[in-house]
Amino acid sequence: MDPYKRLQLARKNGRPSGRYYIENLLTDFVELHGDRRFGDDPAIMAGVGLLCGHPVTVIAHEKGGDIRDKAHRNFGSANPEGYRKALRQMKLAEKFHRPVLCIVDTAGAFAGMGAEERGQGQAIAENLMEMMTLKTPIVSVFVGEGGSGGALALAVADEVWMLENAVYSVISPEGCASILWKDASKVKEACACLKMTAEDLLDMGVIEKIIPETQPETICETLKAQIDMTFRELSALSPEERCERRYRRFRRLGVFGE
Amino acid sequence: MLNKMNFKKNRNQLEGYNQALETSAPSVPDALFTKCPECGRTTLTAELAENELVCPKCGYHIRIPARSRLLALCDEGTFQEWDAGLFSKDPLSFPGYAAKVKGSRLKTRENSAVVTGEGKLAGMDCAFFAMEGQFMMGSMGSVVGEKVTRVFERAAERGLPVIGFTVSGGARMQEGILSLMQMAKTSGAVKRHSDAGLLYVTVLTNPTTGGVTASFAMEGDIILAEPGALVGFAGPRVIEQTMRQKLPKGFQSAEFLMEKGFLDGVVPRSEMKETLTTILRLHKGGSSYGSV
Numbered sequence: 001m002d003p004y005k006r007l008q009l010a011r012k013n014g015r016p017s018g019r020y021y022i023e024n025l026l027t028d029f030v031e032l033h034g035d036r037r038f039g040d041d042p043a044i045m046a047g048v049g050l051l052c053g054h055p056v057t058v059i060a061h062e063k064g065g066d067i068r069d070k071a072h073r074n075f076g077s078a079n080p081e082g083y084r085k086a087l088r089q090m091k092l093a094e095k096f097h098r099p100v101l102c103i104v105d106t107a108g109a110f111a112g113m114g115a116e117e118r119g120q121g122q123a124i125a126e127n128l129m130e131m132m133t134l135k136t137p138i139v140s141v142f143v144g145e146g147g148s149g150g151a152l153a154l155a156v157a158d159e160v161w162m163l164e165n166a167v168y169s170v171i172s173p174e175g176c177a178s179i180l181w182k183d184a185s186k187v188k189e190a191c192a193c194l195k196m197t198a199e200d201l202l203d204m205g206v207i208e209k210i211i212p213e214t215q216p217e218t219i220c221e222t223l224k225a226q227i228d229m230t231f232r233e234l235s236a237l238s239p240e241e242r243c244e245r246r247y248r249r250f251r252r253l254g255v256f257g258e
Numbered sequence: 259m260l261n262k263m264n265f266k267k268n269r270n271q272l273e274g275y276n277q278a279l280e281t282s283a284p285s286v287p288d289a290l291f292t293k294c295p296e297c298g299r300t301t302l303t304a305e306l307a308e309n310e311l312v313c314p315k316c317g318y319h320i321r322i323p324a325r326s327r328l329l330a331l332c333d334e335g336t337f338q339e340w341d342a343g344l345f346s347k348d349p350l351s352f353p354g355y356a357a358k359v360k361g362s363r364l365k366t367r368e369n370s371a372v373v374t375g376e377g378k379l380a381g382m383d384c385a386f387f388a389m390e391g392q393f394m395m396g397s398m399g400s401v402v403g404e405k406v407t408r409v410f411e412r413a414a415e416r417g418l419p420v421i422g423f424t425v426s427g428g429a430r431m432q433e434g435i436l437s438l439m440q441m442a443k444t445s446g447a448v449k450r451h452s453d454a455g456l457l458y459v460t461v462l463t464n465p466t467t468g469g470v471t472a473s474f475a476m477e478g479d480i481i482l483a484e485p486g487a488l489v490g491f492a493g494p495r496v497i498e499q500t501m502r503q504k505l506p507k508g509f510q511s512a513e514f515l516m517e518k519g520f521l522d523g524v525v526p527r528s529e530m531k532e533t534l535t536t537i538l539r540l541h542k543g544g545s546s547y548g549s550v
Contacts, residue, residue: 109472111492111500116510119520121471121491128445129477133453148429148438149472149491156442170429170438170469175496179431180353195350195434204349206435247446251407253439254400255349258341 001165003191003200007173009165010144011107016216017076018045018060018103021143024220025101025227026051026058032092034085038118041082042073043106044154046089051101052228057093059086059154060103063144076145077110080123083153087127094135099231102140102154107172109150124153131156132250133243137234139227141211142166142198158234158246160206161226162198164213168206169196206253294318310527319464319484319527323366324373324388327423331531332377332386339375341408344401346370348432355432362393370401371426374409376418380535382542385413388423389470391463395427398470402430403440406474410447410458419457419541421534424475427493428468441473448477457541459534462489462512462521480522480537483512484530489520 009015022029026049034040046059061078064070086102093100109120131138138157146155146168162168173190177183180190195201198210211222234242291300296318306313310330311320322330328337346359363369371393376385387409389396406422413420429437451458460478465488472491475481483489490497490510498505508514512524525533 109491111496113497113501113505113509116490116492116497117518119476119518121489122476122520124472124491125445125474125476128442128473129449129452132442132446132449149441149469152438152441153472156445168435170434171431176431193350193352193434194431201435204435206439247450250439250442250446253443254404254436255347255433256400256404257345257347258343 003167003194003197004173004188006165006197007167007187007191010167015144017064017105017144018062019065020216021103021141021220021223022047022049022058022060024217025224026056029058032089035081035088037084038081041079041085043076043078043110044082044086046085048098051231052224054228054231055096055098056231057089057098057100058103059089059100061106061154063105074110076106077108078106078150078153079110079112079115080118080120083109083123083127086154087130090131090134090136090138097136099137099139099234100134100157101227102138102157104140104142104146104151104154104168105144106147106150107145108147109153124149127153128156132246135239135243137231137242138246139230139234141223141227142168142207147172156246156250158242158249159208159230161209161211162201162207163211163219164198166198167196168198168201169194204253295320312527317485317526319486321391321425321464323368323392324390324423325368327388328373328375328377328386331421331534332379333381337375337377337386339373340412341374341405342369344370344405346399346401346433349400349436350432350434352432352434358394358432366390366392368393370405371396371398372402372405374405379421379531379538382535382538383418384538385409385416385418385420386422387420389425391425394430396425396470397427397430397437398440398444398473399430399433399437400440403437403443406440406444407447410444410451414447414451414454414456417454417456419459419538420451421459421461421538422474422478423461423463424466424470425463426466426468426470426475428470438469441469444474445477448474452477452479457538459537461525461530461534463487465489465493467491467493476520481520482523482525482530482533483515483521485512485524485526487512489515 029049031047061076063076064073140155140157142162173187176190177186201207294313297316299315374387459480462483
C-alpha cells in the first residue's frame with residue numbers, strides 16, 4: 001500500500017486510540033492522574049491494570065472520541081506535564097516491579113506557548129534519559145500516528161512494535177513538504193521520502209514487529225498474548241542485562257561512513 | 259587544500275576568531291568593516307574579532323564556527339580532535355540530501371555538523387563537543403548522533419567531564435527516523451556518563467531547537483546559554499501557526515528560559531571561559547570532606 005494511504009489510515013477519524021487499547025488489553029484498570037508538578041494532561045492516559053492477570057503500568061496517548069473529547073485531549077498532542085506524568089508512572093512501575101506498556105498515538109508533542117514555557121524539550125529529554133535505564137521491562141506499541149520527539153518520549157523501549165497501518169516519523173509529512181518544496185500540500189511526495197511505514201521501519205531495524213490489522217478485537221487478542229509473552233521473556237533477564245540490551249538496541253542505529 | 263585549513267594550528271585566540279569571521283560573513287571575508295546581523299551597524303572587523311565576535315554596539319553574539327570556539331576555549335595547543343573522519347551517507351536516498359551535505363562540507367570545511375575531542379581548560383582535562391551552525395543548520399543526523407555518543411562513552415571510560423556547545427535546527431529530516439533515533443542514542447550515552455558520577459555542562463547558543471533541545475542540550479547537570487540565544491522545542495513560526503498569534507518579544511530567549519527555571523545562567527562570551535573553568539574546578543575530585 002502506498003505510504004500516503006497508510007498515513008490516511010493512521011489518522012482516520014474513529015480509529016482506536018490509547019483508551020481503546022487500555023480498555024481492551026487490561027482488566028481492573030485504575031487511571032492515575034497528574035505530574036505532581038503542574039497539572040494533569042488529558043492527552044496522555046496512565047495507570048495500572050492487569051494484563052493476563054499480571055499488574056502492568058500502562059501509558060497511552062489518547063486523541064479523543066467526539067469533538068469535545070478531542071479538544072479536551074488536545075488531539076493527543078501532549079504538553080510537558082503529560083510527559084512528566086508518564087515519567088512519574090514509569091518510576092512507580094520501577095518501584096513496584098511491574099513492566100511498562102506504552103501505547104503511542106500522537107501527531108507530535110504540542111507546539112504551544114505554554115508547552116515552551118514549561119519546558120517541552122526538557123520534559124522529553126528527561127524521559128529519553130530515564131527510560132534508557134529504567135529497571136523494569138518496557139514495550140511500546142504504535143497504534144496510529146507516531147510523530148517525532150512526542151512519540152519517542154514514550155518509545156525508548158526494549159521492544160517497539162507497530163500496527164500494520166501505523167506510521168512513525170521524524171517530522172510530519174506536511175512539515176517536511178513545506179521545508180522541502182515550500183508547499184505543505186505535497187504531503188503525498190513527502191510521505192514517500194520519509195520512509196515512515198511499519199515495513200520501512202522494520203527494514204531499518206527501528207522496530208521489532210508488525211502487528212497485522214485484522215478486526216480490532218482480533219488485534220487486541222494478538223497484542224495481549226504477544227505482550228504477555230514478551231514481558232515474560234524480558235522478565236527472565238536481570239535489570240542490568242535488560243538495560244544493556246536496551247542501550248545496544250539504540251546504540252546501533254544510524255548510518256554513516258568512517 | 260581545504261582539509262589542510264581544518265587542521266591548521268591556531269597560534270592564538272584571535273586567529274580562531276578571524277577564521278570564524280571568514281565563515282560567518284563569507285561574502286566579505288577581508289572587509290575592513292563588518293555589519294552586525296542584528297543591529298545593522300558596522301564595526302571594524304579587527305575590533306569585532308578582538309571582541310570575540312560580539313557586536314560592541316548592541317551586544318549581539320555573532321555565531322562562531324565550532325572549531326574556532328573549541329580552539330579559543332582550550333589551553334593553547336591542547337585540543338585533540340576525535341572522529342574527524344565520520345561523514346554522512348544518504349540512507350533514505352532523500353531528494354537533494356547528498357548535494358546539501360556536499361555544499362555544507364565545502365562551506366564549513368568540516369565533515370559534519372559537530373566537532374568533538376579532548377583538551378585542557380586551565381590545565382584540567384575535559385571532553386568537548388561543539389556543533390557547527392553553518393553545516394545544515396547544525397541538524398542532527400547519524401553522524402552528529404554517533405560523534406556525540408562517542409564523546410560521552412569515551413569520557414565515561416576515562417573519567418572526564420564533558421562541555422558541549424549546541425546550535426541546531428533539530429533532527430535532520432533527510433535521514434528520517436534514523437535522525438530521531440539519535441535523540442535516544444545520545445540521551446542513553448549522557449545517562450551512562452551521568453551515572454558514572456561525571457559532570458556534563460551544556461552551553462546553548464543561538465539557535466538551539468527541536469530534537470537537540472529535546473535530547474542532549476537539556477540534559478546537562480549545569481545548563482548555560484549565551485545572551486539572546488533562541489532556545490526551544492518548537493520554532494517560533496510553528497508556535498505562531500498553532501496559536502494563531504504573534505509571540506511576545508523575547509519569547510524563547512535565553513533570558514526567558516532563565517526566568518522560567520530552565521537555565522543555570524546566561525553567560526556573555528567574554529566571561530564564558532572563566533565561568534566554565536570555575537565550574538570544572540568546583541567539580542574536580544569530589545568532596546574534600548570525605549564521603550558526604
